[in-house]
Amino acid sequence: MSDALSQCIDLESGSRFYRGDLHIHSHSASHDVTDIEMTPQAIVATAVRENLSIIAIADHNEITNIQAALKAGSDAGILVIPAVELSTPEGHLLCYFPTYEALASFHGRLELADRGLPNSRCRTSMHACLEIIKALGGFGILAHVDGGNGLETNDPGGSPHKVDIICHPALLAIELKNAASVVRYSPEDVDPVRTQIGKERTARLGLGERQYLARVLNSDSHTLNALGRNAAQDRRLTRYKMAKPSFGGLQLALEEGDSRIRLEDEIPTSTPFILGVSIGGGFLNNQSIHFNSNLNCIIGGRGTGKSTTFEAVRCLTGSPSDADVVDSEVWPQRLDLFWQDEAGEMxxxxxxxxxxLVNIDNPLDGPIAFEIDxxxxxxxxxxxxxxxxDPLALMKYLxxxxxxxxxxxxxQAELDNLLKIRGDIIKARKNVDAIPQTQRALTVLQQQLQAFEAAKGSEIIKLQRSLATEKALKTSLQEKLKELKxxxxxxxxNESLTALRTLVDTDGIETGKAEAAEIIxxxxxxxxxxxxAKTAIKSAYTQLHKTTLAAIENWTAKEQPIRNEVEEKRKQLEQNGVKLDMSHITKLAxxxxxxxxxxxNLRAWEPHLKALHKDYSEALARRWTARRKVSSLRQAYAIKASKALAEVLSDLQVKLQYIDSGYSEEAVSIIATAMTWRTSNYVKARAIVEKLTIPGLLNAITKTQYSSISDIEIEKNVKLFTTGDAxxxxxxxxxxxxxxALETCHVDDLPKLMVTRRIDEGPSPKYIQRDFSRLSLGQQQSVLLALILSSDSKRPLIIDQPEDNLDSEFIFHTFVPVLRRAKERRQVIIVTHNANIAVLGDAEQLIVFKSxxxxxxxxxxGSIxxxxxxxxxxxxxxxxxxAFTRRARIYGIS
Structure with missing residues (x-):
């Protein structure tokens, strides 16, 4: 590690997400734990190995091991939360407290029965427990709510006392058996009753739009082997965001669950990110930043160097920038940048x-460009x-x-291959089509020669034909001999062998070094x-070449007597009054x-053409398979992005979809030309492509489906073509x-992005729908950013002043929710002046400039x-x- 990197990562980088397991059982305190190694000390030691920073021993109705766990955790540097799991009449409830004293006080107020026995239980109702928890500064989590003895299992539906429990302010989360659980108590819940309970909770507690019960996964472990693992025995539990592990930080994380709680099943195992930047010289001389792996907001007044920092970070892309600040008088004399890849290498x-840009660690082979959005x-x-x-501009950008x-x-590779085969077919077809004409020409020549034979020149014609045929054979022999050479x-x-040897003859092989030497x-x-073998072949060829040329020479010499015989016979015929035009006969032969x-040669193209047609058919199928793969990937992104946005946006619905193979200007031109339509009628061709798509059109042509064409509508009940037109x-x-031409033309998907906004005016809400192209510039920017943040990309995303052209309401309702959702999925670095982005975006790190x-x-x-x-x-x-408090007073907000 370089000194510059070491100094950079020593800097503060704000809050981070810590792994936690808040539901662990111990031996002797929980009656169903038979693993005698489940002692507080062993549990803490295992938690260290499992990279857990926060744990809670929550035994069934008992707290006897909590003090020992607190001491072991303090010694090991792990936060242990005092806790207990109660078997209440309504179901199991996890209870957490800031101190052991608060937990003991709570435990002393409970009515417990059959303690230490398999039917141990708490007779105090769940709601009453939550009331005591609230008074003592603790919080509750519904244990395995979707499993055995969970509230939802024991008491499905929406009874009033159940609603009272869900709506209690001390209840902050629900524990799930797996991340795919449908229980949410939010608008995304599949059960309308639970959805309504979630709405009631929001109303009773005066919560914000996205403040629902947090969803968490714990091990509920009864053995050391299960600790730190979910029900599927995967090391995928829950991460909690805070500046450093503390009870207050955990409580706040649960209250702000949409941005501070992450189920590890729903996020990447690791992501690449920008570690930091160190600047020497220029306007930001001697400034360094250790970036957080989540949301970083760079803020400051005008002219404080924020955009300079943005462009400095963008240098990691390896692409030139057209920004004026780059290499200007304020630009750093030396810029050091630090990156951590997905494998954890710096x-x-x-x-x-x-x-x-130069890679300091490995100047020759080290990477000097990284993927950053x-x-x-x-x-x-x-x-x-x-x-x-360009109607595809949005799609190309996304x-x-x-x-x-x-x-x-x-x-594109499949299309190029298809075009190549098509070119080969045209060439082969040209040769095959030439067969009839060549056959006719040969027949005419043969008829002319037969006419000479009828004129008593048959012997001469026969000899002349033999000479011409054998001359052609000798010419072919010499041509093939040159090809063989x-x-x-x-x-x-030799080139292939050299390339093969180069693959394994390298210093980079360690594990397979012996095997590589064996291969070499x-x-x-x-x-x-x-x-x-090549030397022997060359020698043999030399002999073949010499022998063949000598044989051809002897062959040619043997023809001379025949030529003499032809001449002699010609003279005899002339003496008998039969005159032959020998030059013409020679040409005919x-x-x-x-x-x-x-x-x-032409007939040899017939089986070749047949094989090409077979290859073309297979290549065409592969082309459309590759086309569908592109379309399906885009459509999958569109569905996922639309769903993700629906989960976080309240009064705005963004729907992205792609019309599979619904765009091709090349196809429009082909159709219009074939139909001899004027430019003004290109709209018809475009309608065929968009409404029917190219694969659909080709299918209609193959099956002669006139209705596919005649059913095309330009608007409801208004058809574009008659059956005759079709x-x-x-x-x-x-x-x-x-x-x-249609089969080999370039085809693309046609993007459709619709934005529907809810307007609450009058007795019932109104919905205004607009295409992306009809949105204002600011709205377009907000939607684009929301889509980008909703993608599956793990690449770091850097954004410069996204609030430009946006009003604060739109930022709050569209951009901030998706920004909060992106945490732990990718790193985001934003240069901003907007408080909604930095504060409500719950930035893991604020970097404040002053000039x-x-x-x-x-x-x-530091963090917010x-x-x-x-x-x-x-x-x-x-x-x-x-200024902030005065505005609040003026607004009437206390």
């Missing part, structure tokens, strides 16, 4: 003024402008934040054998031999060349829970604490 990179100032405006001339890139490359002299084998040795043996040779379209597009006329420096850093960072942020974002 990288140090450096960039001098006007220089290139960037949303700079004016990004939405650029997408908006591009969308005016593609950069999804995992569709590789599938697009596969699709090129094949023998090719160095492809065998490659060398094969190379030597190949070289010997030569042409006959040439046409016969050509015909043989028949004409199917006939024209069914032409072999037109159909092939004078010459330099700028970081005056505070840190007093210094919070006060500094309040001063900048709210205009000081007094």
């Amino acid at each position: 990288h140090t990179l450096s960039r001098p003024m006007r220089g290139d 960037c949303f700079g100032q004016g990004e939405a405006a650029r997408v908006r402008e591009q969308a005016k001339g 593609d950069t934040f999804t995992h569709v890139g590789e599938a697009i490359q596969e699709e 090129l094949l023998i002299e090719s160095d492809n084998l 040795a065998q490659i060398d043996v094969f190379s030597e054998a190949a070289n010997l 030569s042409d006959e031999a040439t046409h016969q040779k050509t015909l043989i 028949k004409d379209i199917i006939a024209q597009l069914g032409d072999q060349s037109v159909r092939a 004078n006329s010459e330099t700028s420096k970081i005056v505070a850093r 829970d840190d007093i210094n960072a919070r006060d500094a942020a309040c001063k900048i974002l709210e205009g000081a604490k007094e």
Whole structure:
């Protein structure tokens, strides 16, 4: 680790998420624990090994092991929460307290029966327990609510006393058996009764829009082997966000569950992130930032260097920036950047003024560019402008934040292969189509030669034909001999062997070093054998070439007597009054031999054409399979993003979908040209492509389905084509060349992004629906950011002033909810002036800049829970604490 990196990671980086297991049973205190090793000390030691920072021993109705656990936890550096699991009449309840004294006081007020026995129970009602918990400063969690002895299992439905329990202020969470549980008590719950109970809880407690009961997973372990693991025995429980482990931090995390609680089953095991940046020289001289792996908000007044920091971080992408600040007079003389990849390896990179990024750890082979999603100032405006001339601009932009890139490359490769085969078919078809014409020409030549034979020149014609045929054979022999020479002299084998050897002849192999040496040795043996064989082949070819040329020379010499015989016979015929045009006969015989040779070559294309058609059919199927894969990936992202946004947005519904293969300007042109439609009628071709899609159109052509065309509507009950039109379209597009053009044209999915907003005016709410293109620039920006944050991408996301063009209400209702949801799924770094983003976004780290006329420096850093960072942020974002409190008084908010 470099000194610069070491100094950087020593800096404060704000809050983080800690692994916790808040439901553990111990031996002697829980009657059903038979593992004698489940002592408080062993439980704490196991928790350390399982990387747990927060634990709670919650025995059935007993607290005898809690003090020992608290001491063991204190010695080991683990937070142990005093707790107990009560078997109440309504179901099991987990109870947690800030101190052992509070727990003991609570325990002393309970009416317990048959203590220590299998039927041990608490006769005090669950609601009464919650009342005592509240008075003692603790909180409750419904134990395995969806399992045995859980409240939902014991008391399904919505009885009044159950509603009272769910709506109690001391109840902060529900414990689930697995992350896929449908029990939520929120709008996402599949049970309308539970959904209504969740609404009632929000109303009774005066909670915010997204403040539902937190959902947690614990081990409920009765053995050491099960500790720190869920019901499926996976190390996937719950993470709790706080500055450092504490009871108060845990309680706050549960109250703010949408941003501070994460079920490990629902988040990546690890993510790559930007570790930090260190700046030397320039406006931000001697400033360093240790970034949090979650939400970082860089705040400060105008001209404090926030955008300079943004551009500095963007250097990690390896792509040039067109920002004016880069390499300007305020730019760092030396910029050090630190990155941690998904495997946990750290990288140090450096960039001098006007220089290139260099990997300090490994200058030769180390990575110098990393995948980072960037949303700079004016990004939405650029997408908006591009969308005016390109309907796919939105899709292309969203593609950069999804995992569709590789599938697009596969699709393009299949399309290129299809086009190549199509080109080969055209060439082969041209040759096959030439067979009849060549056959006719050969027949005419043969008829002419037969006419000469009828004129008593049969013997001469026969000899002349023989000479012409054999001359063509000798020419073919010499051509094949040259092809054989090129094949023998090719160095492809040696190149392949060299490439093969290079793969294993490297210093980078450790585990398979002996095996690599064995492979290299065998490659060398094969190379030597190949070289010997090649020498022998070359020698044999030399002899073949010499023998063949000599034989052809002798062959040609043997033809001379025949030529003499032809001449002699010609003279005899002339003496008998029969005159033959020998030059013409020679040409006819030569042409006959040439046409016969050509015909043989052309007929060889017939099986080749048949094989090409088979290859084309298979390649076409692969092309559409690859096309569907791209479409399905996009559609899966659209469904997931729309669902994720529906879970966090209240008065706004964003629906993204893609019309599978519903866009192709190339196909529009092909259809319009085939139908001889003018430019004004391109709308018809475009309607066919969008409504029917290219695969649908090709299917209609194959099956002659006129109704597929005639059923196309431009609006409800208004059809674009008659049945007669449909028949004409199917006939024209069914032409072999037109159909092939449609099969090989470039096709894409057509994105449709609709935004529906609820307006509560009058007796019933109204819903206003708009296409993305009709939204304001600010609304478009907010929706884009929400979609980006809802993607599956684990790449860090850096955003520069997303509040531009947005009003605070829209930020609060659309951007902040998805920002809170992104935690532990990816790192986000935002440059902002907006309090809603930094404060309500629940930033893990605030980085506060302040400047004078010459330099700028970081005056505070820490989480939103840190007093210094919070006060500094309040001063900048709210205009000081007094300004904030005065506005509150003016608004009538106390």
